[in-house]
Amino acid sequence: MVREWTRDDTVGLLPVPTARDDKYTRGVVALRTGSAAYPGAAVLGVEAAWRTGAGYVRYVGGAVDAVLARRPETVAGTDIGDTRVGAWVIGSGTDAAHRSDHEQAALGHILAGSAPVVVDAGALDLADAAVAPVVLTPHAGELARLRGMLDLPDVDLETEDARIAAAAETAERVRATVLLKGARTVVAGPGAESIVVGDAPAWLATAGTGDVLAGILGTLLAANPDRPHTETAAAGAWLHGYAAARASGAVGGAVGHPIVALDVAEALPSAIAELLS
Template sequence: MASDEGSAVSWRGWDELEASAWVRAPRADDDKYTRGVLGVVTGSASYPGAAVLGVEAAVRAGAGMVRYLGDERPSDLVLSARPEAVTKPGRVQAWLIGSGTDAAERDDAARKRIEHALGDGVPLVLDAGALDLAPRAPAATVLTPHAGELTTLLAAFGVRTDRASVRVDPASSAQRAADLSGCVVLLKGRITHVAAPSSMAAPSDVPVAARVEAPTSWAATAGSGDVLGGIVGALVAAQSEAVLEEPARLVAIAATGAWVHARAAELAADGGPVPALDIARAVPRIIARLLG
């Protein structure tokens, strides 16, 4: 492991071998519930496509079921794209919240859905419009900001910075956000940094900080982060019980999600531009590669 930029933390480079240990094929006795049910509260009237992209990615990343709770328009779009999605409340093993939403536009119905998810006692993946929930989130939570969102997250804890400063030293920025929030932080970028809070105990087989370098920057496109959220959410749901016992496992799981996302983007792009939906569609081939 090597030190990354100005950070005092040792960062483990996350590669195919590392990632392969954090995905599994269904066992003979598995059903849709034991494979992991992901609850999804994403999308809005303004950004309904985020719901479709996250659900699509979660299904293709191996979720046994996706349970989507949202407004009428994104719900209709989700069912049109993925008719196997369930749009009624019920048990889940993890929640993905926030992609394609704005905390400033949160209405009573959205608040009710979020309160249910926060109180459900399962791991959380908080993205975009749900990052304001970080101070209330349990330890078994992954935050998935990009550089701009990280500046807002840090400001909520009294730290003033800007996007340029985060980009100069993403490792220290991610670690600081993890320490302040008490959550695992996945800072998105061409090099993605995933850090656990310094106070979080980690088992010997789990890094406290991981770094995932993408082979291409074509994934820097609208909706790509929504796809990443769905991948990470599905992987977390599949290992929910282990995460609740040892939240630091989220570092390895989130880093694996970032690795899958980066390689799916490379495969789908084939050397040229790639839309976010095509990244999601390439995910099963990357999962199969890890399992092989």
């Protein structure tokens, strides 16, 4: 059986603070993303984490200046210190081929912890060694490469059935949640019912939107520590698509217009407000 994720499903995972909350209880997200070559990935992920409702965002990657220029409320530095992290985001805007020994050790430390980790792009090669609960966010090409590293068979990902089967098999192999990005996103977890998330506008297929998704997922994981990660990941994908629809004007069957990734992040607060109204 495959579950089709809905708007109502998503609403139940959106973080809504109460009078008893503080910046820590609202969710602490830490990101080790971006690089000198791709600082924008860090900016987009941090922006999305704040815009989704995180109470506290830490940044410890290689794009500190760019992050602080855009979001000065971010706590940035080379050391996470004693901050209580609810979820990590790693890999966006990085390249495993150029990873230093220091970076390898830092990522290994994160993946050996207990906080959930969103593993994107340049960190997907580390998935099989993770001890922490992880949510992998590959697109089709990245999933094919990951499966090769895991000695899983080549598969044709052209049909939805094949995408669901490949995501589920990979999730079982690495004992992690796999979010396979696409026009209809597939979320699979070991022993869990697979989920399909549709309705995202085609305008969402543009550079940087995956970095925004990673930031959204980090915030929702930090805010929902007791929910299954497959459900949290599906909610993040649905919210991502809905914010893109609002940003592009593609709501209610309208054709819409081009957008950039930052438009999606900036549309998150109004999208959340509408969902909660």
